[in-house]
Amino acid sequence: MGDAKLYVIPASHPSRTAMLMLERKGIPYKRVDLMPVISKGVLKAQRFPGVTVPALKLDGRRVQGSREIARELDHVQPDPPLFPPDPQQRLKVEEAEAWGDPFQHKPRQIIWWALKRNRAPMAGYSEGARLGVPVGIAVKTGGPIVALSARFNEATDENVRADLAALPADLDQIDSWIKEGVIGGPEPNAADYQIAPSLRLAMSMDDLRPFIEGRPCGELANRVDPHFPGRMPPVLPPEWLEPLRPLSSG
Numbered sequence: 409m410g411d412a413k414l415y416v417i418p419a420s421h422p423s424r425t426a427m428l429m430l431e432r433k434g435i436p437y438k439r440v441d442l443m444p445v446i447s448k449g450v451l452k453a454q455r456f457p458g459v460t461v462p463a464l465k466l467d468g469r470r471v472q473g474s475r476e477i478a479r480e481l482d483h484v485q486p487d488p489p490l491f492p493p494d495p496q497q498r499l500k501v502e503e504a505e506a507w508g509d510p511f512q513h514k515p516r517q518i519i520w521w522a523l524k525r526n527r528a529p530m531a532g533y534s535e536g537a538r539l540g541v542p543v544g545i546a547v548k549t550g551g552p553i554v555a556l557s558a559r560f561n562e563a564t565d566e567n568v569r570a571d572l573a574a575l576p577a578d579l580d581q582i583d584s585w586i587k588e589g590v591i592g593g594p595e596p597n598a599a600d601y602q603i604a605p606s607l608r609l610a611m612s613m614d615d616l617r618p619f620i621e622g623r624p625c626g627e628l629a630n631r632v633d634p635h636f637p638g639r640m641p642p643v644l645p646p647e648w649l650e651p652l653r654p655l656s657s658g
């Protein structure tokens with residue numbers, strides 16, 4: 409394997425999907441940390457077709473998107489595999505992985521909504537990142553980036569409330585895949601790597617962690633992505649969390 413360079417945003421969950429898969433394959437890579445928003449210009453300048461991370465340069469080829477990266481990694485280095493060899497099982501893993509891609513957007517919207525109200529936790533989410541400026545300065549001057557990211561990602565009250573209301577059914581879906589053995593096996597597959605970082609981003613929020621960590625999906629997330637950075641103190645209006653409470657009267 410020659411040269412691998414991965415463009416990421418710190419604490420971006422699909423970026424972690426790509427990092428975990430590269431690590432699983434034992435492929436050494438150089439990580440390039442980008443600030444959100446600014447990332448788009450850098451990726452364009454690097455001639456990637458799209459403007460999102462993760463984006464990978466592998467032996468001169470450009471591969472963008474966590475699912476595309478999973479396939480490319482299995483292609484260039486089949487062992488250990490990210491997809492099961494049995495076609496029926498592979499279909500199920502691909503189905504769970506495909507579901508996990510749009511699922512990313514829910515914790516993304518919730519975290520940008522939260523960071524707009526409290527920017528201080530950005531330092532924790534940027535832990536270990538090399539952003540070209542000290543993390544403290546990036547956080548202090550990050551207001552416009554957070555505002556723009558919240559806008560681009562449509563992190564509105566209405567959308568965040570809908571994301572939270574949908575979360576119990578989403579967690580049930582993930583738990584049922586674990587029960588079925590599609591994900592959560594001893595050898596993580598592409599769907600484990602797709603879904604676990606989204607759960608970890610949600611679990612980085614004090615508001616949401618208690619509703620996830622005791623469940624099979626929470627255990628899976630901690631096992632597959634044990635070092636997700638950052639922690640967001642409570643910030644969501646308690647009534648928005650009502651749909652998550654098992655004994656909710658509403």
Ligand SMILES: N[C@@H](CCC(=O)N[C@@H](CS)C(=O)NCC(=O)O)C(=O)O
Pocket residue numbers: 417420421422423444445446447448459460461462472473474475509512516557
């Ligand atoms: N679903 C795609 C897209 C990933 C995506 O939307 N990444 C976000 C970060 S989590 C991004 O690059 N946003 C641009 C920005 O924040 O400026 C994937 O899995 O690769």
